[in-house]
Amino acid sequence: MTEAISVATAGLGRAGRTITPARALWWLALLTIVLGAVRIAATYPVFSATFDEPAHIATGMQLLDRHEFTYEPLHPPLARIAAALGPYLAGYHSQNGGDMWIEGRRMVYGRGGRPDADLLTLARVGILPFLVASLAMVWFWTARNFGQVEGALAVIVLGNLPVFLAHAGLATTDVPFATTFAAAFFAFLFWFERPSLPRGLVLGTAVALALCTKLSALLFLPASCGAVVAYGWLAEGRTWRLGHLIRSWHQGLAPLGAFLLTIWVVFGCQSDPLYGIMSLAHGVGELAAFAGHGEPSYFLGAINTHGSWAFFPVLLLVKSPIPFLVAVAIGAAVLIRAYRRDWRRMAPLIGALAIVASVIPSTINIGLRHILPVLPLLAIVAAAGLGRLLATPWPPQRMALAGLLLVWQVGEAAAAAPHYLAYFNQFALGQPQRIVVGSDLDWGQDVRRLLADLKRRQIPLVHLAVHTSADLRKHDMPPFETMYPGEPTTGWIAISEQIRAFYCAGYSWLDAHQPVARIGSSILLYNVPGPPAEAGVPDLLRKFSWNVPQPCLPPSRSASPARRHPT
Numbered sequence: 001m002t003e004a005i006s007v008a009t010a011g012l013g014r015a016g017r018t019i020t021p022a023r024a025l026w027w028l029a030l031l032t033i034v035l036g037a038v039r040i041a042a043t044y045p046v047f048s049a050t051f052d053e054p055a056h057i058a059t060g061m062q063l064l065d066r067h068e069f070t071y072e073p074l075h076p077p078l079a080r081i082a083a084a085l086g087p088y089l090a091g092y093h094s095q096n097g098g099d100m101w102i103e104g105r106r107m108v109y110g111r112g113g114r115p116d117a118d119l120l121t122l123a124r125v126g127i128l129p130f131l132v133a134s135l136a137m138v139w140f141w142t143a144r145n146f147g148q149v150e151g152a153l154a155v156i157v158l159g160n161l162p163v164f165l166a167h168a169g170l171a172t173t174d175v176p177f178a179t180t181f182a183a184a185f186f187a188f189l190f191w192f193e194r195p196s197l198p199r200g201l202v203l204g205t206a207v208a209l210a211l212c213t214k215l216s217a218l219l220f221l222p223a224s225c226g227a228v229v230a231y232g233w234l235a236e237g238r239t240w241r242l243g244h245l246i247r248s249w250h251q252g253l254a255p256l257g258a259f260l261l262t263i264w265v266v267f268g269c270q271s272d273p274l275y276g277i278m279s280l281a282h283g284v285g286e287l288a289a290f291a292g293h294g295e296p297s298y299f300l301g302a303i304n305t306h307g308s309w310a311f312f313p314v315l316l317l318v319k320s321p322i323p324f325l326v327a328v329a330i331g332a333a334v335l336i337r338a339y340r341r342d343w344r345r346m347a348p349l350i351g352a353l354a355i356v357a358s359v360i361p362s363t364i365n366i367g368l369r370h371i372l373p374v375l376p377l378l379a380i381v382a383a384a385g386l387g388r389l390l391a392t393p394w395p396p397q398r399m400a401l402a403g404l405l406l407v408w409q410v411g412e413a414a415a416a417a418p419h420y421l422a423y424f425n426q427f428a429l430g431q432p433q434r435i436v437v438g439s440d441l442d443w444g445q446d447v448r449r450l451l452a453d454l455k456r457r458q459i460p461l462v463h464l465a466v467h468t469s470a471d472l473r474k475h476d477m478p479p480f481e482t483m484y485p486g487e488p489t490t491g492w493i494a495i496s497e498q499i500r501a502f503y504c505a506g507y508s509w510l511d512a513h514q515p516v517a518r519i520g521s522s523i524l525l526y527n528v529p530g531p532p533a534e535a536g537v538p539d540l541l542r543k544f545s546w547n548v549p550q551p552c553l554p555p556s557r558s559a560s561p562a563r564r565h566p567t
Contacts, residue, residue: 029152032159040169048448054104060084071100073283079176086122123171131168154383160413166420174369177214181373184210204258223358224351232343297365303551311365323408331385352377367439422521442498444468446520467498490530504552
């Protein structure tokens, strides 16, 4: 696409010290990788542990320290090992908690009975290499199929997506899975282009790593790879590559062997060679039951037990920077117009569409992070569109448009810092809590900032309804009481957006009051005037279930109890 500009600028670069567009983009891409790591590390001291992080660390530590993986098979161990490796090397050990929640809490508060910030930092650092690997991969992949200019553009685009930066800074499974999925998808395309023993070994290893990161690989890989095969079959003829693949059937043994060996290694080289396979099978069973039961989720003002078909498309539209969406649209138009018969160049677009289509009927709608693997693919599509604009010197408005989109997106990411997790674009109209909450807005990340604000205001007593897995009794908190739905109170009140949305009817009395402040992006602080509220029933004696939502709007389906699976 940009062969002409690449050759010309490379020649000018050799002739002197002129900074060419291609060379400038190369340096900007490299700077994006370095700054990405720095920006993410800068969020570590800002945010407290999100809801699922302690559980992920605990399960990874169990495998590293006890050589078993029994707390929860719903999520395979690779990303969890990465999260636990830093703490393990620093001398932390499994606490034999009995389940991942108790174990995670014991680890987080294990030293001195106070939150261990060092443990959380070490765990989050373990996820950082996956961000670097993702950026390097899209650079290589895009440069191979489109050109060096597009390769650099793909890095700049992906490295300035707030939602990608957000999850790269958390000790969870989402960015690791986006990375291993992209590697497996690319390995499949690489092998399908020309099957061989080395490529088969790479394919088997990459698929196993993706599956050992998240069971979503069982849906996303067949959907994306199958869609590419079907597209190539339709675009290039019904006999497309079929004969060659049939003659190469015996080479499938190499990927299978690499696949099984990788799973065995990831699960700790157990004496039972089927330990990993059986754990994955158990996890698949739990996932099927989980999806069949449904999971209450908040979307567009209502609680849905079995999801909404619009959930993931809408979240892509409101949590992606607008310049990114425009660049993706331009890239898709370029690919369809110029390369619609080239399955290699069409593969990122086809794969991304296949993933989104595969989750439309999903009953688990609890975060855009579940389809994070689409972002590297869409970054490649966006880079193809921006590269075409830069390769067309006339009219000059096209180059200006490409520059505007790049500057705009970089500016969006800079303005969002450090609140990448709660980023929404202008389509949300400044009220994202009307669209979604949970891990897209309120995942417990602002508890640390709440504590600092309460201390600064010297608040003597606060009523809390905050979405967190933290043990607030072990934090430097002023005296506090839990504020239950349907029990109006007075004085200082802190309530998070997740609680306000899921128990809307029980907290609707707060609508008559204006918050004093917003803590971070997810917690509202009120000071309700009136006489001191009478002391309620002590928390240890109260029988109340937080698992039954209390929506203001009738649910699309009757809401069932919400289970606390980390996803």
